Amino acid sequence: MTFKALIxxxxxxxxxxxxxxxxxxxxxxxxxxxxxxxADDDESSTFTNPPFAKGSRGINILPDTFFSPQEATPDKYxxxxxPGGAKGAETISSSSPVQHLVRRYLxxxxxxxxxxxxxxxxxxxxxxxxxxxxxxSVKAKLADHFEYSDDPVVVSGKLVTSRGPGxxxxxxxxxxxxxxxxxxxxxxxxxxxxxxxxxx
Amino acid sequence: MTFKALIxxxxxxxxxxxxxxxxxxxxxxxxxxxxxxxADDDESSTFTNPPFAKGSRGINILPDTFFSPQEATPDKYxxxxxPGGAKGAETISSSSPVQHLVRRYLxxxxxxxxxxxxxxxxxxxxxxxxxxxxxxSVKAKLADHFEYSDDPVVVSGKLVTSRGPGxxxxxxxxxxxxxxxxxxxxxxxxxxxxxxxxxx
Numbered sequence: 001m002t003f004k005a006l007i008x009x010x011x012x013x014x015x016x017x018x019x020x021x022x023x024x025x026x027x028x029x030x031x032x033x034x035x036x037x038x039a040d041d042d043e044s045s046t047f048t049n050p051p052f053a054k055g056s057r058g059i060n061i062l063p064d065t066f067f068s069p070q071e072a073t074p075d076k077y078x079x080x081x082x083p084g085g086a087k088g089a090e091t092i093s094s095s096s097p098v099q100h101l102v103r104r105y106l107x108x109x110x111x112x113x114x115x116x117x118x119x120x121x122x123x124x125x126x127x128x129x130x131x132x133x134x135x136x137s138v139k140a141k142l143a144d145h146f147e148y149s150d151d152p153v154v155v156s157g158k159l160v161t162s163r164g165p166g167x168x169x170x171x172x173x174x175x176x177x178x179x180x181x182x183x184x185x186x187x188x189x190x191x192x193x194x195x196x197x198x199x200x
Numbered sequence: 201m202t203f204k205a206l207i208x209x210x211x212x213x214x215x216x217x218x219x220x221x222x223x224x225x226x227x228x229x230x231x232x233x234x235x236x237x238x239a240d241d242d243e244s245s246t247f248t249n250p251p252f253a254k255g256s257r258g259i260n261i262l263p264d265t266f267f268s269p270q271e272a273t274p275d276k277y278x279x280x281x282x283p284g285g286a287k288g289a290e291t292i293s294s295s296s297p298v299q300h301l302v303r304r305y306l307x308x309x310x311x312x313x314x315x316x317x318x319x320x321x322x323x324x325x326x327x328x329x330x331x332x333x334x335x336x337s338v339k340a341k342l343a344d345h346f347e348y349s350d351d352p353v354v355v356s357g358k359l360v361t362s363r364g365p366g367x368x369x370x371x372x373x374x375x376x377x378x379x380x381x382x383x384x385x386x387x388x389x390x391x392x393x394x395x396x397x398x399x400x
Contacts, residue, residue: 164391166393
């Protein structure tokens with residue numbers, strides 16, 4: 001069985017968080033699709049071809065497709081990922097179709113991953129109070145509504161949250177482990193050559 | 201003073217190694233330019249606009265410019281970076297203009313960074329025997345010609361080498377420290393939220 005992941009991307013997405021997650025999941029044999037979420041004021045949302053996503057630090061990435069609420073449903077994917085980057089996370093987390101999908105994925109027992117400011121989507125999607133982490137810069141917005149943790153990766157049922165670029169490897173490897181098992185995690189981590197004592 | 205880095209990219213470049221390096225250097229205030237190196241059999245090399253670089257795990261990145269030996273010279277940049285990814289590193293390291301530039305950068309006291317299979321460029325550029333590391337998969341090609349090390353990051357004069365995606369953060373942070381100092385390294389690493397005990 002091949003698992004499938006849908007990874008959202010927008011202008012201002014943190015390109016390390018996006019790339020580390022996508023690439024690590026692909027290394028585990030998970031089929032990844034990146035979908036561009038247009039900002040409300042972005043006229044390119046009427047184009048057929050996705051525009052570039054302009055990363056938070058200037059790397060331009062070509063998404064695989066445009067985000068479509070009809071195509072992004074939990075019957076088609078096993079995992080939905082929302083990366084950070086302040087501006088990108090704001091666009092994604094304020095999208096009401098995304099908020100609706102976050103709730104549907106969790107209701108239908110599919111995984112949802114959020115990293116960095118992407119965790120704001122837990123708030124905008126009105127998820128119930130539960131353990132969660134995020135980038136420290138948005139902790140104040142989340143701490144009252146969730147059981148806020150400073151752990152690098154927090155697994156709460158099917159909701160997996162993490163903190164920033166520096167925790168994106170353990171975040172992605174945790175998603176690999178949850179979908180594909182401990183052995184696959186090790187198989188993926190070993191050739192990535194982490195320094196002794198880190199992550200894997 | 202603003203430092204400038206030229207980061208090479210090709211079809212098959214490891215997109216995490218590329219992205220982590222570029223993004224981390226930008227966070228340090230270093231001006232980064234990515235330049236697409238076309239494979240010998242790539243007819244797109246005659247285009248004016250760079251094509252996408254197709255990353256080793258399927259992420260398509262739009263380079264900032266085409267690699268041009270005339271524009272890539274050490275009087276214009278403080279640092280030349282060669283990322284890994286088997287196919288991308290082969291294209292870049294077998295380019296004789298790149299080999300020439302690697303030697304010129306080092307002769308003129310500018311930094312050269314190589315990560316993963318990118319370290320093959322040290323061999324193809326006929327650099328003198330010195331401490332070096334690489335992805336373990338290409339160790340056999342390099343071990344006779346260099347003082348091979350298994351350290352995550354090896355600094356040998358102005359040549360900085362590293363091992364893979366899992367060492368790309370310490371690789372990039374080491375380049376930040378060498379160019380901008382220890383304090384800037386910490387300033388960049390802190391908001392990236394590494395798990396306690398890793399890297400920073």
